[in-house]
Each structure stands twice: as C-alpha cells, then as structure tokens.
Amino acid sequence: MTSRTLVSALQAATDGPVTVSGWVDTVRDQKKVQFVVLRDESGAVQLVHPRAFSPEGEPLADEVAETITGLSLGTFLTVTGQLKHDERVKLGGVEVKVESIEVVGRSLPEAPIADDSSIDKRLDWRFLDLRVPRNNLIFRIQTTLEHAWRSYWVERDYVELHTPKLMASASESRAELFEVDYFEGKAYLAQSPQFFKQMAQPAGLGRIFEIGPAFRADPSFTSRHATEFTSVDAELSWIDSHEDVARMHEELIEAGFRAVKEKHGDEIAATFGVEVTVPTLPFPRIPLAEAKRIVAERGYVVPRQDEDMDPEGERQIAAYVKEQFGHEFVFLTDYASSIRPFYHMRHADDPGLTNSYDLIFNGVEISTGAQREHRVEVLEQQAREKGLDPEELGFYLDFFRYGVPPHGGFGMGLARVLMLMLGLGSIRETTYLFRGPTRLLP
Numbered sequence: 541m542t543s544r545t546l547v548s549a550l551q552a553a554t555d556g557p558v559t560v561s562g563w564v565d566t567v568r569d570q571k572k573v574q575f576v577v578l579r580d581e582s583g584a585v586q587l588v589h590p591r592a593f594s595p596e597g598e599p600l601a602d603e604v605a606e607t608i609t610g611l612s613l614g615t616f617l618t619v620t621g622q623l624k625h626d627e628r629v630k631l632g633g634v635e636v637k638v639e640s641i642e643v644v645g646r647s648l649p650e651a652p653i654a655d656d657s658s659i660d661k662r663l664d665w666r667f668l669d670l671r672v673p674r675n676n677l678i679f680r681i682q683t684t685l686e687h688a689w690r691s692y693w694v695e696r697d698y699v700e701l702h703t704p705k706l707m708a709s710a711s712e713s714r715a716e717l718f719e720v721d722y723f724e725g726k727a728y729l730a731q732s733p734q735f736f737k738q739m740a741q742p743a744g745l746g747r748i749f750e751i752g753p754a755f756r757a758d759p760s761f762t763s764r765h766a767t768e769f770t771s772v773d774a775e776l777s778w779i780d781s782h783e784d785v786a787r788m789h790e791e792l793i794e795a796g797f798r799a800v801k802e803k804h805g806d807e808i809a810a811t812f813g814v815e816v817t818v819p820t821l822p823f824p825r826i827p828l829a830e831a832k833r834i835v836a837e838r839g840y841v842v843p844r845q846d847e848d849m850d851p852e853g854e855r856q857i858a859a860y861v862k863e864q865f866g867h868e869f870v871f872l873t874d875y876a877s878s879i880r881p882f883y884h885m886r887h888a889d890d891p892g893l894t895n896s897y898d899l900i901f902n903g904v905e906i907s908t909g910a911q912r913e914h915r916v917e918v919l920e921q922q923a924r925e926k927g928l929d930p931e932e933l934g935f936y937l938d939f940f941r942y943g944v945p946p947h948g949g950f951g952m953g954l955a956r957v958l959m960l961m962l963g964l965g966s967i968r969e970t971t972y973l974f975r976g977p978t979r980l981l982p
Contacts, residue, residue: 909950
C-alpha cells in the first residue's frame with residue numbers, strides 16, 4: 541500500500557518526496573504552468589506542474605501535463621511529488637510539485653449539483669454534497685459531540701446498550717408506528733428504546749445509555765422532523781425526581797458543547813458564522829403553566845392551553861430566557877398528564893401533572909425527560925386511561941412485577957441538537973442520509 545500523507549499533515553512535514561491522494565477540487569490549466577487543488581478528507585493542497593518546453597520554446601511531450609489537461613472535477617487521484625513550503629502559497633503555505641499522477645477514479649465532466657442547488661436536489665446526490673467542506677465538517681462535529689457524550693457516561697460507570705429496533709407492540713402511540721411483516725405475523729419499528737431502557741433498571745444495570753436509530757411514522761414535512769432519526773437516550777436508577785435526570789442531562793450537554801468548542805470552535809465560526817457557547821450550569825427551569833403566562837405577557841397566546849407549547853411558544857419562551865438569563869437552554873417542567881405518555885410518573889399531590897420536562901434549545905424542543913412510574917398497578921391504570929390494552933403491554937409490565945427501583949431518563953434528537961448548534965435551517969443538513977415521508981433514497 542502506498543505511503544499516503546494526509547493534507548492536514550503537510551505543514552508539519554519536511555520538504556521532500558511526498559504522496560497525496562484525494563479528489564480534484566479545481567484546475568487552472570495555464571500555458572506555462574498547471575495548478576490543481578487536491579482535496580482529501582482532511583483539507584486541500586495546491587499541486588503545481590510547470591510545462592516542459594524545448595530551447596526554441598516549443599511544448600514537449602509531457603504525460604503529466606496531458607493528464608492534468610484531461611482532468612474533470614471530482615476525479616480521484618494519487619500524486620507523488622516534491623513537497624515545498626512557501627509562505628506565498630495562500631492555501632496552507634505548502635505546495636506539491638507533481639512528478640507522477642495516477643487517476644484512480646475518474647468523474648463525469650458535468651456535476652449533477654452546484655453550490656446553489658436546492659436541498660432536495662443536493663440530497664439526491666448526497667455523496668457529492670458531502671464533499672463540500674462545510675457539509676463534511678458537520679459530521680466531524682457530530683463525531684466529537686457523540687464521543688464527548690459517551691465519555692461523560694462511561695466515566696460515570698454508565699453501561700452502553702444496543703436495544704432492538706423490531707418490537708411486538710407499541711412503545712408509545714400506535715399512530716406513529718411503522719408496521720412490517722415479520723414471518724407469519726407483524727412487527728413494529730421502535731419509536732424509541734423506552735421500554736428496553738426501563739428493562740435495564742430491574743435488571744440491575746443501574747445507569748445506561750444508547751445512541752441509535754428510532755422510527756416515527758409521522759407525515760410531517762417540517763425542518764425538524766424525520767421518519768428515521770438518531771436518538772440519544774439515557775436511563776438511571778435511584779432518582780428522587782425528574783430533577784435528577786435534568787441535572788445529568790445539563791451536565792451532558794455542557795460536556796458535549798465544551799468538547800465541540802475546543803476542537804471545532806474556530807472552524808464553526810469561520811464556516812457557519814456561529815459562536816458555539818458552552819452553557820453555564822444549572823440551566824433555567826420554568827414550569828409549563830408559568831411559561832405560557834410569560835409568553836402571553838409577551839403578546840403571544842398558545843392556542844390550546846391544555847396542550848403542549850407550540851413552536852411559536854417555544855421561540856417566545858427561549859427569547860425570554862435569553863433576555864433574562866443570557867442562556868440558550870431552558871427546561872420546561874411539570875407537564876400535564878393528559879399530554880404525556882402513560883409511563884410518566886404523576887405528581888404525588890396533583891395527578892394532573894407529571895414529573896417531566898422538555899429541554900428547549902434556541903427556541904426548539906430537543907428532548908423530553910421524566911421520572912418513570914415504577915408501580916405496576918399505577919402503570920396499568922394509566923395505560924388504560926391512554927387507550928392502551930395492558931394485555932398487549934404484558935412483556936413491559938412484567939418488568940415491574942419482580943422489583944424495580946425509582947428511575948427516569950430522557951430521549952434527545954441528535955440531528956436537532958446539531959442543527960441548532962450550527963444555526964442551520966433543517967435537520968436534513970445534519971442527517972447523513974435523511975429519511976422523510978417522501979424520501980427513501982439514496
């Protein structure tokens with residue numbers, strides 16, 4: 541295998557022989573000298589090739605020059621040449637004088653997308669769209685964010701689980717289930733790992749987390765919904781209330797944002813024009829009823845007071861928190877039991893409210909967390925109130941028949957966090973391969 545040097549390592553390398561591989565970003569085919577900008581996964585470098593001429597000034601046969609002349613943008617190359625440091629070179633202060641060039645993957649001459657193509661057109665050709673440094677950077681940021689989150693959990697003795705995505709029954713509402721044929725019967729794609737996270741509590745695992753796919757048969761075409769998304773989940777035992785979950789949640793967010801800012805902060809500012817702010821602890825907390833009153837005082841009345849905060853309400857309360865606390869995050873707490881799942885624990889002194897929260901980031905809900913109900917007879921009753929058949933939930937309810945500690949957790953959308961962190965307009969940008977009601981390709 542050829543000893544290949546990444547572009548990002550060239551500045552630290554000494555002048556001399558070097559081999560680089562990547563794809564053609566631009567070509568300047570001039571009369572006396574040719575320039576190629578070669579890009580790989582780590583950056584871009586300028587290749588230079590002076591044309592050969594006879595003493596009489598006639599061009600000489602030159603295989604390298606002919607190859608460069610015939611290059612189309614996007615073609616993958618391996619180039620061997622002489623590395624030279626030169627501060628006059630704008631692109632990184634280094635260039636490679638080409639000695640040999642191998643075309644390893646030729647591109648068609650006309651690209652199907654351009655910088656001004658629509659997001660839907662770009663998604664049709666996502667593998668080309670991701671060659672753009674801006675889009676490529678998103679998933680490097682995602683890697684740093686997920687690694688920081690995993691590190692936070694692992695350092696605190698959480699166990700990472702990988703729960704099944706095929707289920708025999710609904711974990712929440714049947715309205716958002718994908719039904720699939722399963723041998724002689726039916727199965728459902730998991731809307732969340734909720735039941736399986738909770739199963740880990742009577743199993744004695746204590747603190748667990750998962751980062752994995754989830755599926756919602758929701759025919760929404762908004763900027764923040766998808767039919768398949770990456771869910772970030774955690775569950776922990778021996779809590780006193782949802783406040784214990786929220787405290788862990790905000791520490792997790794802070795750790796992730798700190799890691800992203802340290803590694804990518806300058807790049808994010810230059811690429812997206814956004815300053816990543818590491819949030820201070822603790823995050824503000826506002827009961828939902830109070831939040832609705834605050835929003836009404838700002839001139840916006842949430843249409844249904846007996847329902848969740850709507851998108852405009854989320855934006856308004858976020859603006860209030862930014863003004864009053866200088867904070868991008870806020871926990872909205874004490875949600876009505878009528879708009880929460882059957883497994884959320886209700887207030888001891890007010891069964892109309894739950895020990896739960898939504899986490900709002902820059903005006904958009906990114907997560908729901910709660911203390912779970914662990915008393916099986918209460919769970920059965922609350923399931924019936926939600927129109928669910930306890931018999932169909934038998935495997936889940938069995939978790940609670942042989943002893944279970946008080947517990948709680950949250951689920952959070954990864955693509956939403958990235959979208960809001962980078963100031964982007966849609967999770968289509970922050971999802972590697974987006975899935976929505978009308979998109980199953982590529």
